[in-house]
Amino acid sequence: MTRTGLWLIGARGSVATTAISGLLALRAGLAPPTGCVTFRPEFADVALPGWEDFVVGGHDVVSTPLAKTAEHLAQAGVLPPHLLGLIASGLCEIDAEIRDGYHPVTHQGDQAEAARRIAADITAFRDRHNLARVVVVNVASTEPPAPFDPSHGELTALEAVLTEPGRAVLPPSSLAAYAALRAGCPFVDFTPSTGIALPALDQLARELGLPYAGRDGKTGETLLRTVLAPMFTARALRVRSWAGTNLLGGGDGATLRDPQHAESKLESKARGLAALLDHDVVAPLHIDNVPDLGEQKTAWDHVSFEGFLGARMTLQFTWTGLDSSLAAPLVLDLARLVAAAHADGQAGPLGSLAVFFKDPLGSDEHRFAEQTRELYRWAGELRG
Secondary structure (H helix, E strand, O other), X not given: OOOEEEEEEOOOOHHHHHHHHHHHHHHOOOOOOOOOHHHOHHHOOOOOOOHHHEEEEEEEOOOXXXXXHHHHHHHOOOOOOOHHHHHHHHHHHHHOOEEEOOOOOOOOOOHHHHHHHHHHHHHHHHHXXXXXXXXXXXXXXXXXXOOOOHHHHOHHHHHHHOOOOOOOOOOHHHHHHHHXXXXXXXXXXXXXXXXXXXXXXXXXXXXXXXXXXXXXXXXXXXXXXXXXXXXXHHOOOEEEEEEEEEEEOHHHHHHHOOHHHHHHHHHHHHHHHHHHHOOOOEOOEEEEEOHHHOOEEEEXXXXXXXXXXXXXXXXXXXXXXXXXXXXXXXXXXXXXXXXXXXXXXXXXXXXXXXXXXXOOOOOOOOOHHHHHHHHHHHHHHHHO
């Protein structure tokens, strides 16, 4: 596999910085690939980019240097402190490849011009480093759900309205996806934002022969739900209610304390649970910002279920983790896998990568075991 670009939307955020720091550490042999699915034996003979093959760049609307974000992450327990000095030069080099992102408030001009600028940044990056391809991954902050505009359904109509001054027809995540496709790049949406999940963008990806994957990376509470919920169904136990509470600090907590921003995340989680249980269930879910938690995330679930002769029982579990540490290796996995899909000539949604997402595009399967088997089957086809 030849040199591959990894272009991160939200490149200076916690998840991106953790992924970048991890990539530099893995490349230098400073850490094992713990949490990287693509280092399981099932991928041993699949042609995937190696750590040394990746060149990293990105867009962001903030200017905080990567080294400063990495320092904060070390204080929060996400990165080992001793690593900072060893990867400092690498962080500085990648920082030089990060460009100003699109912000609908500060942007002047129409969205078509913004998309051309974003695409030009990516294309220049690819040409400057002589890259075979660039995988664009969205790890920016979660957006509120975007209202569906009639132009979202047909590519010609969408491109016509993008030229209208002062009209923001696409949310930033979808504008990034559009620009990435126009730059000839496969796209991964690791967020619950609208992103590439629009009919017009699906049409564009298929026309250009580009694969894409998403959406909303599955790292914590939902990961457990996709393992546990099939157990109840398989044992014919009826779940009566499934309540959850998420306590978040850091940037995610600050963003999701806004009910509009949290709505995308809540909808993503709810869709998966209903599909897993084969019936509608009362499933209240709350997301609360607790700044004291920093980068840590705690999820508590209470499951009420019914057994033989109506016996009432409960299951409770608590999941506490560092979300960036759980997400970062998956970002690297997805970059490797989507690069391989692009090299293989695949186009459209990569449903076989559903195991990585809460709300998978191109797949209706939510059960973790079945998703994993499908991923391994797909990997076998790449080997073949």
